[in-house]
Amino acid sequence: MTAILQDAAQSASLDRLFTAAHAARENAYAPYSHFAVGAAVRTPDGAIFSGANVENAAYPAGCCAETGAIAAMVAAGGRQIAEVLVVADCGEGIWPCGACRQRIAEFATEDAVVHSAGPEGVRQSIKFAALLPRAFDRQTLESESG
Template structure:
């Protein structure tokens, strides 16, 4: 089931706008509606005003009407395993459960699978704020 997410993340990476870092990243989400939403990092000359691939994919998911991340894949061209940065981890946690699988990929496929709890063990829990 993760193969299609890997392929979607890899394909999304081709749309990265990374003229400054030269570090393209792609992300793909399978959402609760069964659809796959993708994103790539988009840089801006005024660092750090760009955004990462993961929130780009989350934005597409939300705008598509989905509410929850079921699983997610992340790939970077120049890094064998590219885990989401700290800020992205909290953004993902907003829409994911503790057992949501996050796949870290290289150019050949999924290389490591983590749960959201493993990726961000002490995230802010949105249900506690309501």
């Protein structure tokens, strides 16, 4: 995993992203796994949308925190993700699951960054392309239909 260097403005933006994801995690509904997750996405214009995981007794009918954050972004008219932060209390850090990586790919900009965080803050940051190389995306469909 590669480190992403940040300037002061990026650091302030990352703090806002972490705060939103952490607050969402506090409201997670995880009565079965007891594994609360929060996520936040930032659009290129700086808007931040958050979500929390929501479990369901009819497992796996729940939804991931990233799914909620992306849905909130779309409901507000957003169509691009510049940055994603996922937070949970686990030793190795938390990364989006495969389904969420595909959801992020639908909206991620070329230089989108994904941050893995614990309750104390960001642990690692990488470019989305490194997290899901050769993603199946809109360009894949357009190249096949041409």
